Amino acid sequence: MFLQTQAVTKDFGKLRAVNKVSLEILKGDVHAIIGPNGAGKSTFFNLITGYHRTTSGKVLFKGREITHLPAYRRCKLGITRSFQITSIYPKLTVYESVLMALLSHRKVTHHLFSSAKKFFNEDVWRILEDIGLADQADRLGDSISHGDKKRLELAVTVGTEPELLLLDEPTCGMSPEETEMTMGLINKLSQERGLTILFTEHDMGVVFGIAKRISVLHQGALIADGPPQEVRESPEVQKVYLGGAA
Amino acid sequence: MQTAQIEKNGTFRKGWWLVLLVVAAVVAPFVISEFYLAILGEALIMSLLALSFNLLFGYMGQLSFGQAAFYGLSGYTVAMLITKAHFNFWLSLLAGIFMAIVLGLLIGYFCVRLRGIYFSILTLAFGQLIFFVIYKWHNFTGGDDGIQGVFPPELLKSPVHYYFFILVVFVAATLILRRIVNSPFGYTLKSMRENSERTEFLGVNIGRYQLIAFVIAAAYAGLAGVLWAPFYRSMAPSSLMWIKSGEPVMAAILGGPSLFFGPVLGMFIMTFFHAWVLGFTVFWPVVMGALILIVIFFLPGGILGFSQEKLKERRERVQGTLEQGNVGMTGDQ
Numbered sequence: 232m233f234l235q236t237q238a239v240t241k242d243f244g245k246l247r248a249v250n251k252v253s254l255e256i257l258k259g260d261v262h263a264i265i266g267p268n269g270a271g272k273s274t275f276f277n278l279i280t281g282y283h284r285t286t287s288g289k290v291l292f293k294g295r296e297i298t299h300l301p302a303y304r305r306c307k308l309g310i311t312r313s314f315q316i317t318s319i320y321p322k323l324t325v326y327e328s329v330l331m332a333l334l335s336h337r338k339v340t341h342h343l344f345s346s347a348k349k350f351f352n353e354d355v356w357r358i359l360e361d362i363g364l365a366d367q368a369d370r371l372g373d374s375i376s377h378g379d380k381k382r383l384e385l386a387v388t389v390g391t392e393p394e395l396l397l398l399d400e401p402t403c404g405m406s407p408e409e410t411e412m413t414m415g416l417i418n419k420l421s422q423e424r425g426l427t428i429l430f431t432e433h434d435m436g437v438v439f440g441i442a443k444r445i446s447v448l449h450q451g452a453l454i455a456d457g458p459p460q461e462v463r464e465s466p467e468v469q470k471v472y473l474g475g476a477a
Numbered sequence: 478m479q480t481a482q483i484e485k486n487g488t489f490r491k492g493w494w495l496v497l498l499v500v501a502a503v504v505a506p507f508v509i510s511e512f513y514l515a516i517l518g519e520a521l522i523m524s525l526l527a528l529s530f531n532l533l534f535g536y537m538g539q540l541s542f543g544q545a546a547f548y549g550l551s552g553y554t555v556a557m558l559i560t561k562a563h564f565n566f567w568l569s570l571l572a573g574i575f576m577a578i579v580l581g582l583l584i585g586y587f588c589v590r591l592r593g594i595y596f597s598i599l600t601l602a603f604g605q606l607i608f609f610v611i612y613k614w615h616n617f618t619g620g621d622d623g624i625q626g627v628f629p630p631e632l633l634k635s636p637v638h639y640y641f642f643i644l645v646v647f648v649a650a651t652l653i654l655r656r657i658v659n660s661p662f663g664y665t666l667k668s669m670r671e672n673s674e675r676t677e678f679l680g681v682n683i684g685r686y687q688l689i690a691f692v693i694a695a696a697y698a699g700l701a702g703v704l705w706a707p708f709y710r711s712m713a714p715s716s717l718m719w720i721k722s723g724e725p726v727m728a729a730i731l732g733g734p735s736l737f738f739g740p741v742l743g744m745f746i747m748t749f750f751h752a753w754v755l756g757f758t759v760f761w762p763v764v765m766g767a768l769i770l771i772v773i774f775f776l777p778g779g780i781l782g783f784s785q786e787k788l789k790e791r792r793e794r795v796q797g798t799l800e801q802g803n804v805g806m807t808g809d810q
Contacts, residue, residue, distance in 0.1 A: 280678070306680035320671035331668045335679040340665040340686070344656045347664045372671075391679055 232294055233258040233427060234310075234395055239278050239288030241271075248274040250451035251288065256395070256444075261421050261428045263442035265435075267471065271451040272431040276397055279429070280312045281305045292395070309394035313384045313401065321373035325364055325383055328372055329355050332390025355390075361423075362386040362416065378409040382416075389420065396420070398430035402437055410434065414441050439463070447471070502644055506637045513752075518640045520748040521647045522704045523724065527732075527740035528654055529697035530725035535734035536658055537690050538670030540597045542722050543584070543604030547577040547695040549717030550607060551702035556624040556712040566630045570703040577699020578692055580607070585691035589684050592673070601719060608717040623713035627706045643704055650700060655737055657693065666690055727765070731772055733779025742781050 234256040241249040249271045256262050264272050277283040279290060281302035290298045297305055320328045333351045334340050359365040362382050367375055372383060381401070388396060401417065402410040418441055420426050432438050438445060438459075445462040447455040455465045462468055502521075506514055526548055533541045551573035558564035558572055584603045588596055611618045618624070633639045657663055665686055668676045677683050706712050715721065724747070725740065732743025747765070754764050776783040 303677050303680050303682050306678055312678060318672060318675045320668055320675065322671055323668060327664065328668075331664055331676070332679050334661045334664060335676070335681050339661045340681060341689075342661045344653075344660055346656075346659055347661045348659070350661060387675070387679070 232291065234279070234293075234429075235291040236275075236279070237289040237291070239275070239290060240286045241274050241278055241283055242286045247451050249278060249448075252448070252451075252453045254446055254453060254456065256427065256429055258427050259421070259425060260443050261417065261441055262430070262444045262446070263438045264429065264431045264446050264448060265433075265438055266448035269450075270448040272448055273399060274451075275448065276312065276399055276429075276431060280310060280397060282312075306391060306393075309392075310397070311388050311391045311393035311395070312397040313388045313399060319372040319380055319383055319387070321371065323372055324369055325359070325372065325375065325386075326355060326368040328383060329358055329386050329390045332387045333392075336391040358386050358389055361419070362389070363412070378405055381405065381409075381413070385413075385416065389424070393426065395427045395429065398428060400431055400433065402432065402434055410437060417441055499648060506640055511636055514636060514640055516749060516752045518636075518643050518708060520745045521643050522701050522708060523728075523748060524741040524744045525647060525650060525701040525704070526698055527725040527728040527744040528651065529694045529701065531729050531734055531740040532654065532658070532666075532690060532694045532697065534726075534729055535736075535739070536663060536670060537666045537687065538673075539592070539687070540726070541588075541600040541691075541694070542597045542719065542726065543600030543602075544694070544698045544725055545717050545719070545721035546584070546604040546607040547580055547698035548702040548705070548721065549611065549712070549714075550580055551577040551699035552706040552712045552716055553611060553618060553624070553702075555703045555706040556627045557618070559627050559707070560624055566633075566707070573703035573706075574696055574699045577695045577702065581692040581695025581699075582688070585688045585695070589687035589691055601722070604717065604722055605719060608714065608719075611717055612714040618714075621714055623711055625711045627710050627712065629707040633707070639708060643708065646700070646704060650697065651741075654697065658737060662686070662689070727769060729779070730769060731779060733782025733785070735778060735782050736785060739779050739781040743779065746780070 232255070236252055236254045238251040238253050239249060240247065240251050252271075252275060264275065266272050274283060278285050281297075281300060281304070285298055288298075289296055292305070292308060292310060295308075297308065297310075300308075320331070323331065330347065330351065333354055334347065337351070339350060356365065356368075359368055362385060364379065364382055364386055367379060367383075372380070375383065381404075385398075385401070388398075398417070402413050405413060414437055417428060417430070421428050430442075442459060444457065445455075445459055446453060447462060447465075447468050449467075449471045454471065455462050455468045457465075502517075505517060509517070526544060529547075530541060530544045533539050554573040554576045555569045558569040559566065564572070584600070588599050588603070591599055612620060614620065615622075628634065629639060633642050658666070665676065665681055668679075669681075669683060669686065673683055702716075705716070725744070728743035728747055729740040730743070731746060732741065733739030746768075750764070750768070751761055754761050758764070772780060778786055
């Protein structure tokens with residue numbers, strides 16, 4: 232059992248954002264969570280990463296209950312997220328941003344008297360090359376293009392060497408070419424680094440292009456869960472999507 | 478390769494300036510008057526306070542308005558141990574720094590939970606609290622009379638000797654702090670300044686790192702305090718007041734908080750300018766206010782920050798033309 236949620240529920244006042252969602256994510260999968268706006272995708276994500284606390288229900292990671300662990304502890308266990316609104320370091324360089332992720336993950340942030348630049352040189356460059364940011368290494372985070380910021384976000388996330396990677400709308404605001412590239416990247420990460428990836432996405436092309444498994448949320452509840460083909464043919468999903476869109 | 482070379486040259490040049498400054502500081506006592514030597518000593522001590530403040534402000538992104546509390550408390554500790562308990566001088570200095578660290582842990586524990594203006598206000602509140610305790614506790618601390626007769630040992634009684642003592646401590650403390658800000662710990666502080674939420678999601682326990690930084694800053698403010706008391710031969714309660722806490726804030730803005738030596742430059746300018754202006758007028762704050770306004774409007778990023786920015790722009794322009802002129806060459810300039 233890799234990641235499991237047992238009837239997790241999140242209330243914001245009287246609004247029930249996530250309603251008793253029980254879900255399993257298998258190791259090595261590329262797993263998509265879809266649903267209309269306000270379906271509770273981001274909130275569900277936040278319950279897994281620890282950004283929000285569950286109102287009820289349990290979250291288990293590799294058989295261990297993590298429902299009440301704070302975000303940084305979950306990160307240390309191997310659960311990392313990227314942010315929907317790109318969350319970068321504006322005045323650190325691309326290189327420094329990725330280095331920061333490695334410093335933290337490899338537990339050397341308490342080193343007071345050694346030079347940070349001497350740490351993990353090769354690993355930082357490997358990640359930058361994998362993600363295609365090597366030529367931007369010396370530029371400040373806020374001076375690169377939107378697509379590059381998204382990739383930097385991903386590079387920083389990979390820098391924490393996670394087992395489970397949560398991506399919130401990884402292709403949001405990208406051009407078709409950038410989207411294509413990011414999809415390739417996600418595939419690469421899952422295959423070469425053996426990452427389990429859980430992502431939300433509104434672009435159905437992306438979802439059906441790379442997801443091995445899809446879960447559909449609607450008004451906070453899970454209405455379908457399975458391989459792409461099965462989900463596509465589910466009458467309930469069609470009602471939510473086609474009924475809502477038509 | 479090329480950038481590596483330029484970087485190497487850059488640090489070499491920077492190191493050169495520092496060596497030059499240290500040499501100037503060593504020669505100074507034999508060149509300048511005793512009055513200006515005292516001002517120089519004061520500038521060095523206060524620069525430690527400015528560095529203490531800027532570890533929190535420039536590197537961690539939190540504006541503390543209470544650094545004078547650590548500075549004053551450690552100064553008072555030394556002053557009282559020497560005058561009342563006739564304690565060993567060197568042990569008194571250590572005790573002073575120890576007190577600053579303890580107070581740093583105590584105040585830090587409450588303050589690091591807050592961010593932005595709330596952090597500043599709480600540090601200000603704690604600072605004023607310590608000030609009032611020392612100000613009102615007349616029997617124990619001397620209240621508004623302060624404490625006089627804080628003499629250093631025979632060896633350090635001459636102004637020149639004490640000046641060299643300050644200089645050695647200053648250089649050592651500065652080198653150590655510079656290592657700290659360039660260490661993985663220093664990077665963690667910077668990343669928290671840039672985006673603390675992101676850093677938390679990298680697995681960093683934000684509160685703990687803020688507390689460690691807070692305590693280090695307290696120790697540096699304490700170091701300034703323990704050097705000050707025997708230097709000035711006395712301690713006054715005004716050394717704990719919020720106005721004192723404001724000095725490193727102004728020094729950082731003046732010199733530039735984004736650079737390690739920015740606040741040091743700011744403090745030097747303030748201290749010397751203060752001594753000089755007092756020869757003409759007692760309305761020093763007006764002059765200082767005007768200076769701050771000029772820097773904020775015309776030199777954003779502080780004097781050092783602004784000039785560094787301009788230099789970098791120029792270097793990039795020069796490098797740009799060099800690269801254009803050398804297309805196809807293997808770059809052996």
